[in-house]
Amino acid sequence: MAASADRRAAAAARHRLLPGGRGAGPMPWIIAIMMFLTILAAAAGLGIGAAVRAMSADLAGRASVQVVEADAQLRDRLAARVLSVLRGADGVRAATAVDPVALADQLRPWLGEDAVSGDLPVPALIDVSLSPGNAEAKVAHLRRLLTGLSPKLRIEPHAAFLLPLAGLLSALGWLAVGVVLLMTLATASVVVLAARGAHDSHRTTIDVLHLMGSTDVQIARLFQRRIGLDAMVGGALGFAFAVLVILLIGLRLAATGSELLGAVDLSWTGWLLLALLPVAGVGLATLAARWTVLRALGRAL
Incomplete structure (x- = not known):
């Protein structure tokens, strides 16, 4: 008990x-x-x-080439030439021209209708995809190559912007x-x-x-x-x-x-x-x- x-x-x-x-x-x-x-x-x-x-990973191998030319005809010819050179350059996997209409649509919120009217000169853009490897060295090589083509060409790696x-x-x-x-x-x-x-x-x-x-x-x-x-x-x-x-x-x-x-x-x-x-x-x-x-x-x- x-x-x-x-x-x-x-x-x-x-x-x-x-x-x-x-x-x-x-x-x-x-x-x-x-x-x-x-x-x-x-x-x-x-x-x-x-x-x-x-x-x-997405931006390390990408860059943009700007064709800074006020004359539209000269800009188009220079852009076509640059596109051809880039597609045959070492270290470049692909090069694609950015559609001017799509570019103008992206600029419209900041520049207004002048971005699509043609009155405002907008640089031509070329999107470049680099092959795997040292991206900085490839961008430096392309910068030297483009400088020899024309002083009105600019190349910027996407990673630098972001x-x-x-x-x-x-x-x-x-x-x-x-x-x-x-x-x-x-x-x-x-x-x-x-x-x-x-x-x-x-x-x-x-x-x-x-x-x-x-x-x-x-x-x-x-x-x-x-x-x-x-x-x-x-x-x-x-x-x-x-x-x-x-x-x-x-x-x-x-x-x-x-x-x-x-x-x-x-x-x-x-x-x-x-x-x-x-x-x-x-x-x-x-x-x-x-x-x-x-x-x-x-x-x-």
Whole structure:
């Protein structure tokens, strides 16, 4: 009878440490908010990184040749000559003249109707795709070649125009990594505070468990189980809402029709990393709770 009473008392003590209703306390909701922000920051970092890599790969081997000639007839003849020379030059994979109509449509928002009326001289453009290899050396070779043809020819690598943008995107990607690390530290700090508060508010229950023969490790396991369940519920909620927001943002980016914004995409490895974050969050919360409670119990002795 005494043993049965001890077991009932221990069970009642454990129930006070592990109350029902996982969504009743604030802990799941706090972890859900932090996981939501962590997933969004991680997705932003992964998406920006993919955009920078795609942009670098696409622009590293491309350049534009400008035919700066005011006379339309001379400009057309010089452009045709340059196009022929480029197609036979070493290091050039392809050379294509940009349609003047398409170029005028792109200039219309800044130059108005003068861009398509013909009154305003617009340079002819030739899009050049370079063969794989040292792009800088190939551009320098083509610059020397074009300078010998005419002083009214200009060649500019595409990467030079978007180099500041690439630097900005890289900085934003590292900023997202920093936010993920800060949110991880914040989550661990919240768990530590919650575990300390739970330990202080259940000292009487802990004393009862000690009298029943429970060890510090067994008591710490109860706390880490409670906080682990809260972290699991909160992590699942935060992940679900973050995925919903990411999908909605992806639809809006696709609707813009921008090639640069369209490159902000997540691969299957990126989605896998995002899915592992809630799992890592549960593990972090469990370990932090265990460490905190064991340390507090060791000091109480």
